[in-house]
Amino acid sequence: MQPLQLFDPASSTYTYVLFDPATRDAVIIDPVDEQIERDLAVLRENDLRLQWTIETHAHADHITSAYLLAEHAGAKTAAPAGCGIATASKLLVHGDTLVFGGETLKALHTPGHTQGSMSFVWRDHVFTGDTLLINGCGRTDFQSGSSEAMYHSLTQILFALPDATTVWPGHDYQGRTHSSIGQEKAHNARVAGKTLQEFIAIMDALNLPKPRRIDEAVPANLSSGVRHDADAANLAVKSAEGYAGDISNTLAYAWWQAGDAVLVDVRTDAEREWVGQVPGAVSVAWKQWPGMAMNANFDAEIKSAAGGKKVLLLCRSGVRSVAAAKRATELGLQAYNILEGFEGDPDAEAHRGNKGGWRRAGLPWRQG
Incomplete structure (x- = not known):
């Protein structure tokens, strides 16, 4: 044959x-x-x-x-x-x-x-x-x-x-x-x-x-073919909402590995321990649910984490990271929301090349 x-x-x-x-x-x-x-x-x-x-x-x-x-x-x-x-x-x-x-x-x-x-x-x-x-x-x-x-x-x-x-x-x-x-x-x-x-x-x-x-x-080949010079379809689709844009998880990973950006996980410590975490990501929790503490330390921690690079924000499903991206932008940072977050929605159609969230895309993660 x-x-x-x-x-x-x-x-x-x-x-x-x-x-x-x-x-x-x-x-x-x-x-x-x-x-x-x-x-x-x-x-x-x-x-x-x-x-x-x-x-x-x-x-x-x-x-x-x-x-x-x-x-x-x-x-x-x-x-x-x-x-x-x-x-x-x-x-x-x-x-x-x-x-x-x-x-x-x-x-x-x-x-x-x-x-x-x-x-x-x-x-x-x-x-x-x-x-x-x-x-x-x-x-x-x-x-x-x-x-x-x-x-x-x-x-x-x-x-x-x-x-x-x-x-x-x-x-x-x-x-x-x-x-x-x-x-x-x-x-x-x-x-x-x-x-x-x-x-x-x-x-x-x-x-x-x-x-x-x-x-x-x-x-690009070190990221399975994801180009680092992504076109407008991948970026800045929500610039009118107060932050640099949305980004696919595969492109976010490519930028992060290339040293062009810092990956910030805005979930709580408890969530990461329970669900899973991304090795090497910086943890700066964004708390916006009723009854949770205000984000008193967020501003200082996110500015310290950025180190002059683009900031890629990851949460559970891509909701909190939007709010965090807006706040990071107000602080003068170039902030992007990672679409669908860590888990994503398994019943949703794949969005912008994502596979239903960071871990479903086969990107590096480990159990808490």
């Missing part, structure tokens, strides 16, 4: 769809955001239920559509643990397997292009991302790359697979679609028959230009 191989001309990226013919459960490897409509059409036309979106690494030449596919197709997201993609539902380590129907996909840690890069084995196929390419390999000169690690990944991990294993690369720039382990082991121009020192010398002499989209792509 063959995978469905799809191609993005702008980045020469191959995307792969694998599925169980009996159950129609499917996974997609290295999807591209600009091809979201194509990929959704492929799923519909083949009557497939997408279970997982999978990254081979944090890409520098395109932005993944992982979070879009999670929103539109209900898929879970998976990524290598060593890549820092904290928004993924499952962080993979060497030897992990993903199940879709009666099929399994096995993760192989193959660092070199990046420290966390992975390849994936399915039946007698291997999807090598930017590790092993046809008659080549991925570059190792940026993003925690290592020529020594790449050599080990190629010669000790991938070349240990059976020679008949079909190689499906993450890119090709000459129209080639696939190869085999035996072919690459015998004829790959960069590594076949080369010592480690010879391989390092070859890689050091490449002198490749910086990827055109790296400054845009890498930060």
Whole structure:
């Protein structure tokens, strides 16, 4: 059985769809955001239920559509643990397997292009991302790359697979679609028959230009494809009500992880202990229910927490955070309300890319 191989001309990226013919459960490897409509059409036309979106690494030449596919197709997201993609539902380590129907996909840690890069084995196929390419390999000169690690990944991990294993690369720039382990082991121009020192010398002499989209792509891919330069649909929709705007939980997480904002949980200590909390969030309770104490300390605490950054306010369901955002704005802060809060409404339709609240979106949290 063959995978469905799809191609993005702008980045020469191959995307792969694998599925169980009996159950129609499917996974997609290295999807591209600009091809979201194509990929959704492929799923519909083949009557497939997408279970997982999978990254081979944090890409520098395109932005993944992982979070879009999670929103539109209900898929879970998976990524290598060593890549820092904290928004993924499952962080993979060497030897992990993903199940879709009666099929399994096995993760192989193959660092070199990046420290966390992975390849994936399915039946007698291997999807090598930017590790092993046809008659080549991925570059190792940026993003925690290592020529020594790449050599080990190629010669000790991938070349240990059976020679008949079909190689499906993450890119090709000459129209080639696939190869085999035996072919690459015998004829790959960069590594076949080369010592480690010879391989390092070859890689050091490449002198490749910086990827055109790296400054845009890498930060977005560390957030499963959520762009940090969000458009007006995500921001400032309630500026007339006295604060900077509403923001989706996924975009809030991206800003927070990028260091552009501080995340403030305005629930009470009791709520966080009972329901759950966000590790690393600053706790500044906003009390507005009848019989509760006035917010005597809120002003000083929120100004101290902000530290000159944007303030992202999170409550249980997205109500108190609006009032808190208004007050923070009055204090001169750039404050945003996180839509649907920590829990959200499980019966409500997803709003602006949210999945019914912070924890239902698969963002980091722990029980109190």
